[in-house]
Amino acid sequence: MAERVYIFDTTLRDGEQAPGYSMNLEEKIRMARQLEALGVDIIEAGFAISSPGDFESVEAIASAVERPVVASLARALKKDIDAAWNAVKNAKHPRIHVFLATSDLHLEYKLKMSREEALERIRENVSYAKSLCDDIEFSCEDASRTDLDYLCKAVEIAIECGATTINLPDTVGYSTPSEIANMISYVKQHVKDIDKAVLSMHNHNDLGLAVANTIAGIEAGARQVECTICGIGERAGNAALEEIVMALKTRQDKFGFYTGIVTEEIARTARLLSSTTGVKINPSKAIVGDNAFAHESGIHQHGMMANSLTYEIMTPESVGVVKTNLVLGKHSGQHAFSKKMAELGYNLTKEREDALFAEFKRTCDRKKNITDKDLIALVEAQENPATQTWALDSFVVNSGNKMTSTACISLKKNNEKIYQDVASGTGPVYASLRCVEKIIRHPFALEEYQLTAVTEDRDALGEVFVKISDQSGVYRGRGVSTDIIEASILACINAINKMLNDESKSIGSRETAAQMSFENDMLRDHTDQKELN
Numbered sequence: 427m428a429e430r431v432y433i434f435d436t437t438l439r440d441g442e443q444a445p446g447y448s449m450n451l452e453e454k455i456r457m458a459r460q461l462e463a464l465g466v467d468i469i470e471a472g473f474a475i476s477s478p479g480d481f482e483s484v485e486a487i488a489s490a491v492e493r494p495v496v497a498s499l500a501r502a503l504k505k506d507i508d509a510a511w512n513a514v515k516n517a518k519h520p521r522i523h524v525f526l527a528t529s530d531l532h533l534e535y536k537l538k539m540s541r542e543e544a545l546e547r548i549r550e551n552v553s554y555a556k557s558l559c560d561d562i563e564f565s566c567e568d569a570s571r572t573d574l575d576y577l578c579k580a581v582e583i584a585i586e587c588g589a590t591t592i593n594l595p596d597t598v599g600y601s602t603p604s605e606i607a608n609m610i611s612y613v614k615q616h617v618k619d620i621d622k623a624v625l626s627m628h629n630h631n632d633l634g635l636a637v638a639n640t641i642a643g644i645e646a647g648a649r650q651v652e653c654t655i656c657g658i659g660e661r662a663g664n665a666a667l668e669e670i671v672m673a674l675k676t677r678q679d680k681f682g683f684y685t686g687i688v689t690e691e692i693a694r695t696a697r698l699l700s701s702t703t704g705v706k707i708n709p710s711k712a713i714v715g716d717n718a719f720a721h722e723s724g725i726h727q728h729g730m731m732a733n734s735l736t737y738e739i740m741t742p743e744s745v746g747v748v749k750t751n752l753v754l755g756k757h758s759g760q761h762a763f764s765k766k767m768a769e770l771g772y773n774l775t776k777e778r779e780d781a782l783f784a785e786f787k788r789t790c791d792r793k794k795n796i797t798d799k800d801l802i803a804l805v806e807a808q809e810n811p812a813t814q815t816w817a818l819d820s821f822v823v824n825s826g827n828k829m830t831s832t833a834c835i836s837l838k839k840n841n842e843k844i845y846q847d848v849a850s851g852t853g854p855v856y857a858s859l860r861c862v863e864k865i866i867r868h869p870f871a872l873e874e875y876q877l878t879a880v881t882e883d884r885d886a887l888g889e890v891f892v893k894i895s896d897q898s899g900v901y902r903g904r905g906v907s908t909d910i911i912e913a914s915i916l917a918c919i920n921a922i923n924k925m926l927n928d929e930s931k932s933i934g935s936r937e938t939a940a941q942m943s944f945e946n947d948m949l950r951d952h953t954d955q956k957e958l959n
């Protein structure tokens with residue numbers, strides 16, 4: 427009979443630690459809800475002690491999801507464990523995840539601690555965590571480079587003090603599958619009461635072996651695997667959840683394991699991560715890349731037509747890649763639109779659907795056929811009207827190779843007053859963003875700007891992703907239009923609305939570079955600004 431492997435998702439902790447993947451509170455809650463829909467067993471929501479923002483998001487996720495266990499990471503220190511417990515205690519199923527490095531390298535150079543002292547720390551802190559919470563995981567950081575007999579001692583103490591999950595990470599992604607299998611088998615054979623705990627794997631991908639190592643660990647006896655969506659994480663990342671899950675599912679004949687993952691939710695989860703963070707999925711990425719199910723060569727296409735099993739080991743539908751035949755255009759009504767949204771897996775409120783349908787109709791005036799990719803881009807760029815302080819009313823941009831670009835933009839504030847201004851710059855996007863900044867009178871710096879075509883056609887929608895920052899933080903925005911200047915302005919306004927809605931905002935006296943340049947601009951340009959109506 428197939429045995430279950432538990433999926434511990436650390437996208438919001440180890441994944442979020444990676445540069446470019448940080449998320450704000452609202453984004454983390456949305457991601458956690460999607461992870462729940464995906465069917466993960468445990469969500470590691472963050473590292474509560476690491477910042478007030480992390481604490482707040484672990485606490486919010488603990489209340490936002492019901493079925494999965496919610497874990498917070500903690501060093502083997504009382505203050506960390508207290509913070510972790512305070513953040514997860516309202517979860518339906520809370521877990522404290524305590525860790526301490528056990529390799530001689532880490533003990534000597536990082537912790538400056540003897541082996542004996544480390545064992546004492548484990549005893550003291552796992553016992554303390556257990557006095558607060560029933561579900562305790564203990565991780566031996568750098569386990570794969572730890573002397574095996576010492577590793578067994580550390581694990582034995584953690585179990586004796588109440589840990590019910592023992593995680594043995596390959597922290598630096600150094601090990602090979604046979605070494606991982608050996609470590610798991612050794613611990614299983616030499617630790618007293620090992621059956622009282624679930625053994626877990628946590629493999630990093632520095633040598634590209636994270637998924638292979640995880641599978642080897644499962645075959646040797648691990649029954650929990652720690653992983654992230656698309657394999658994001660420290661340095662080269664963690665083991666990719668979708669790869670582990672689909673390997674176990676597709677090769678159940680070989681491995682004999684199953685998971686609780688709703689595999690049809692995989693593509694949507696990866697898309698949410700990418701649209702939230704603005705980091706594109708590599709087209710060749712296994713399972714979720716754009717090319718994962720594309721068959722370009724004639725020989726492959728011929729084989730696929732004769733029998734899809736010739737070149738397809740799993741179906742696109744099984745991971746939630748839906749290819750529908752219904753192409754929408756300007757004559758499509760709301761009924762067809764609604765049906766298509768449902769096929770794409772979006773469960774929209776009436777209000778959201780009406781707003782999107784209006785946007786869809788506007789897009790149809792400029793673009794003949796609206797594909798699934800276009801619709802997904804439109805849905806994902808849609809703003810929540812409740813948090814939309816500023817909205818684009820109209821714009822005119824003049825640009826050419828022998829002139830300075832100028833932008834004249836009108837923005838609506840709180841759906842009431844319209845404000846208009848003019849700005850110039852060395853290019854049309856620069857002039858437009860400067861003009862928006864003048865209107866809203868709040869300085870920001872542009873940290874990142876990405877423009878991509880949603881589809882390959884000449885009349886493709888342009889999708890712009892921006893990151894802006896002020897002294898309170900970094901905010902992302904997305905805009906979609908057949909006009910790339912409009913998409914840029916929309917993306918900028920989307921980020922600005924998030925910035926202005928950030929309640930933790932306290933505009934201090936610190937002068938950022940952005941603020942200074944803004945104030946210089948204001949001195950020059952303020953007289954141009956007009957308030958209409």
Ligand code: KIV
Nearest residue numbers: 525565567568595597
């Ligand atoms: O890689 C690692 O060792 C970790 C632990 C803290 C679990 O992330």
Ligand code: ZN
Nearest residue numbers: 440597628660
């Ligand atoms: Zn890690």
